[in-house]
Amino acid sequence: MENPLANRLLERERTVLLEVEQSDDKPNAQASSRWEGGDLVAPLVAVALSLPVGISCVGVAIAGVDALQPAFCKLLSTALLSMAISSLALARYSQFPTCGTVGFLTASYLGRLVLLMEDRLPSHLLLVHLLVAQALFTLMVGLSQWAIASMGVLWVTRFLPYPVITGFNCAGALMIMNGGISLGTGKNIVQFATHLSGIDMLLSRPSHAWTDAYTGLAATILSASVFFTLKRLGVTGAAKLPLAFGIISSLFFGLTTFSGVPHSELVQRGFFLENISNDTWYSGILELTSHLSDIQWTFWLETEVLMLTLPYVCLVNLSNLFFLASLHEVLPPDVSETEPYVFEKEIRLQSKLNVLVGMTCGTPVSSSLSYWLIIKQSGTTSRIWIINFGVTLLLLFFFPHLRQCLGFVPRCAFSALVFCMGFDFFLQCFLESRRRIAATEWRFTAVTMVVTFFNVFAGILLGILLTASFFLVEYSTMxxxxxxxxxxxxxxxxxxxxxxxxxxxxxxxxxxxxxxxxxxxxxxxxxxxxxxxxxxxxxxxxxxxxxxxxxxxxxxxxxxxxxxxxxxxxxxxxxxxxxxxxxxxxxxxxxxxxxxxxxxxxxxxxxxxxxxxxxxxxxxxxxxxxxxHSRAPRGQSTPSLEPSLVRCRSCSAFTIPVAETSSAAQAIRFLCQTLAPLVSEAEVEAFAADLACTSKSITFQHGDVILKEGSTASSLHIILSGSVKLSKATHEEGIRYKLGRYHLNEEKGDLFVFEERTEVELKSVYPGDWLGTMEFCATTSRSRTPCCVMSARAGKDGVESLQLPFRCLHRAINLHPSLGLAFLGYISYLAGLESLELLGSTQMLPYRSSSDATFLALAAAGDDASSSPWERAMTEP
Known part of the structure; x- marks a missing residue:
């Protein structure tokens, strides 16, 4: 059964990953010293995976340059040494159970740099300058990674829009595919397009070598179909590469034998990698030391070289940063529970590794996830396999004749491997971006991809321009x-x-x-x-x-x-x-x-x-x-604004006469007569008597809390005199609306106003208003004890209120259905109005809306008769 983690890897990773099946076992740091059966598979993986990858990278770097073909083994040794050193260091210091690998993006850069060297340098000095180029480029990558981790500038990557990042990734995938075609044919995509369009014929370019180029292209595409077929058949893991290489080699030898072409002619025409094991491990060092005085250091300061190198350094660093950021999500760090994962620490480790590898003239290295996924299928949970992996690479480095077993593998197998990995990477980024972003943004992605593919420097400049444009456009729209x-x-x-x-x-x-x-x-x-x-x-x-x-x-x-x-x-x-x-x-x-x-x-x-x-x-x-508008003409009085003449906006409250409040029973009797004037006097007396035993008149001073938001609600309050201020706590956060905070100095108290205050005053209520109607209606469900939804505090003149406990009011309503129905209907009416008003007041952000839910009812009350029996009761003399 396929593990969900593998699906997540295929969706999120921005690097070339091999599709694998994996178990749910997580590496355990405590078991790092215990040998397991899966650890013994590491040497086989080193041969099956790392060596073809290294051979492919070197082939991409020197494809099409005949003067560098004899130096293939020297360059392969530097790649193997880079992977070996990084694997052994990662086994000890990395927070992940992973080994090191080299990337095709670097190989693409070296391939473009070699073309510049070929036009400016003597052919016998190309190898020396390429070794120096590897060293300088790797050192620059390592030093820039160290600066990123040490200076705390990782936040800069957050400003890169997703279309720009995806454009860079898709361009990198196209470069890898182009490198695969160059490895198999000696020509790149642009040269093929130029030849097919007939432009080279107009320029009188020789075309006698194009037959072998098209033959190599066909062989590369057919070999790539083998990789895709195995993928569709579900062949994954360590068996995929050896099986694919075996099938491709068998088909190639079968076809060439059937056609009668001798092997020597195939080697001469470039269908096999030459000189794969005839140089010792120190031959590159001897070559460098013997021609050290012939190095043209001014070559590295040429504008064209700098414009090629610096963008690639940025591109490799971005690729590593994005990979490490997603690596943490898909592969849990192999650290103890008390030791947190540190992203900057991992970047700093890779920076030190690249500096070390650069001193040995190696290529930039990064952590590999695909190797660990394959090793994990064998059941290992330790780090011993990484050590075995590194040791095997060192053996291949010191004893080149161990690599001669791959001399019979045709070049199209390696080029197909590179092409398939680039195609998978491109397809993943391309389809994912098409699903995630709008059509307009996706067009920006396509433009960035095309420009970056042809000119990395121009692509990065375009990316910066798009970043600034996106920033200004989005900021201006907000x-x-x-x-x-x-x-x-x-x-x-x-x-x-x-x-x-x-x-x-x-x-x-x-x-x-x-x-x-x-x-x-x-x-x-x-x-x-x-x-x-x-x-x-x-x-x-x-x-x-x-x-x-x-x-x-x-x-x-x-x-x-x-x-x-x-x-x-x-x-x-x-x-x-x-x-x-x-x-x-x-x-x-x-x-x-x-x-x-x-x-x-x-x-x-x-x-x-x-x-x-x-x-x-x-x-x-x-x-x-x-x-x-209240300035009356001369001889007329101005309407008074005193609170004593202000009726509550709920248009449903009425004032209990002060003379009726000498006792709670009298106040309740007045309420009953007002709400249900047709009920008999005896029933009113009985209802009032049942409530009077627990109801009471309470006086509050200015600022006293009558109801506290969040506390248990247990009583109704009817305001007899004074005023009450209602307020509600706000829990809004600026981040909810994605508001920029870059201009706020939070250390000195700068906040948005909705963050400064935790309580908003909603309104003031006056005699005749009821408090707690919504909470009382909630008690009828008997499902939970309601809490107060607002806070109520006494106004400056104090408050006198009639307190009616919920429990006693429920009992009285049940004992006296006729009066209880009138009470319950009126309380529900008030609760509905209060709910509408509160709903408006709690939706103030980001747009304010009127909380005066009953204002229109109040305005209509002046022109039309009241529509409710309770309003009619209020207006009766």
Whole structure:
């Protein structure tokens, strides 16, 4: 049965992985010193996997350069030594049970560098300069990895958009495929395309060698079909490579024998790797020391060489970083429970390895996951196999004649291996990106891939350009005005009397409300001002503008100046318009205050900036409209704004006369008569008597807690006198809305306003209102004990309330069904209105909405008769 972890690997890995079947056993660091049967398979894997990979990498590096073909064994020895050193070091110091390997991306770079060398250097010095190139390139990779791990710059990779990263990965896969074709044919994809298009004939290029090139291409494609067929048949693991190489070799020899072509001619025409084992391990050192004085060091400072080397260093480092980041997810680190996994430590280890390998003229190394997956199938859980793996590679390095067994393998087998690995990698990245991103972003991926394939330096520059473009485009779309409305649609939580509520409903269009988001700089500030100006011109009767900055982390100096200038122009209009900016962070509020002081030379207030949240700004605008439109003509009185004449917005509350509150029984009797006037006096007395034994009138002083949010709800409270402020805790987080925090100094207290306050005042209630109606309705389910959904505190004049315990009220309702039905219906009516109002108040972010759920009912009450029996009871004299 296929393990789910293997499927996850195929989906997430951005490196060339062999498809394997694996068990659920996890490596254990405590068993690292115990020998197991699977550890003995490591030498076979070293021959079956690492040697063909090393041979393929060297073949890609020197493909098409005849002068370097005799030096094949010397270069192969450096690759084997690099893998051996890295494997032995990783066995001891790595946090993963893995060995080292070399990459085809480096081989692709060396292949392009060799083409530059061929045009500028003598042929007998190509090998020496290639060895020096390997050393310098590997040292640069190691030093840059050490700088990344030590200087803490890993966060930079987070700014690379996914399309750019995928474009780099797909381009790397195309380079690997191109290297495979070059290894098998001596020509690359561009040369084949040029020849097929006929351009080389126009340029009078010789074409006598193209017959062998097309023959090698056909052999490579047919050999690749063998790898794909084995994959479809489910042949995986250590048996895949030897079996594929055996089939390809058998078919090749069978076809050549049947056609009568001698083996010597096939070797001469380049269908076999030559000189695979005739050089000793120290021959490369002798070659380097004998020509050390002939090295042209100025070659490495040429612009074309630097423009090729530096981008490849970046590309190899990015590839290693992405691989290590995903390696942690798919392969749990082999560390003790008390020792945490450190990502920077693994990068630093690879940097030291590359520096060490660079000193031996080796190629860059990285951790290999595919080898461990294959070894794991044999049942091993120790690290002994890594040591065996490294020792085997060292034997192949010191005794080159052990490698001569691969001399009979045709070149097309190695080229097919490289082509298949590149194709699998490309297909994985290509299909995954097509599923994950939109069509427009995927086109950016394709462009980045094509440009990077032809010119790595230009590809990275294009990637940086796309990164900056994506950053600006996404930032600009998240910045600016995100919503606008008027006071008719969005209201504060302040209670108003019917006359003022109707006034605000009719005149609410005179106050415009805008919500902003993102970092506001000069460009977006101008856009915001233009959009507000358009709305202002479309509504000439506007008296005030509210701009909510709750989701704005910062505004630059030009943005503040633009807002100040706009506000000053608003005050100079024929009908002056006041501007209120609310929801500013601490630093932004201070900057706006200082700017207002400098701008106000005539002591005029350009911007009202003292409101912290939009609730206060809406209340400020409502009071502004009421004062503007409540100025009565001479001889008429102005409507009073005293709280004693303000009826609650729920339009369902009524005031119990003070004379009726001498006892709880009298207050309950008054309630019963009001709610059910047709019930007999005897039943009212019995109902009141059942409740009076546990009900009582309670007095609270200013600031006393009547209900605490989250505490157990056990009683109803009917406000007899005074006022109560209702509030609710907010648990919003800025990260929920992906807000940028780069302009906030959190160490000095910079937070968004919805993070600074943990409790928001919703509204005030007055005599006749009921507290705890929603909680009481929840007790009818008998499933759980409800908690208070809001906090209630006594106002400045104190509160007197009638307390009705839930338990006693349920008992009285059950004993007296006729009165109980009236009580229960009225409480449900209040609970429904309160739920609608609370639902509006808890959906304030990211867009504010009016919590005045009953405002329209209140406005209709002035024009039409009440529609509920409880409202009719309230309006009766």
């Amino acid at each position: 910045t600016g005005l995100v919503r606008h409305t008027t006071l008719s649609e969005v209201r504060s939580f302040a209670s108003q009397n019917p006359a003022h509520a109707t006034l605000l409903d009719k005149k609410g269009h005179e106050v415009l409300v805008f919500w902003c988001s993102g970092y506001i700089f000069f460009g977006t500030a101008s856009t915001i001002v233009e959009q507000i100006q358009e709305q202002l011109d479309a509504t000439p009767a506007v008296r005030a503008i509210i701009i909510d900055f709750e989701h704005v982390p910062a505004v630059d100096a030009s943005g503040i100046s633009a807002l100040m200038r706009f506000s000053d122009n608003c005050l100079k209009r024929k009908l002056p318009v006041s501007v209120c900016i609310c929801g500013m962070t601490r630093r932004l509020r201070a900057a706006m205050r200082e700017a207002a002081k400098e701008w106000n030379s005539d002591r005029r207030c350009v911007i009202f900036h003292d409101q912290c949240r939009i609730e206060g700004a809406l209340a400020w605008a409502e009071q502004l409209l009421i004062e503007a």
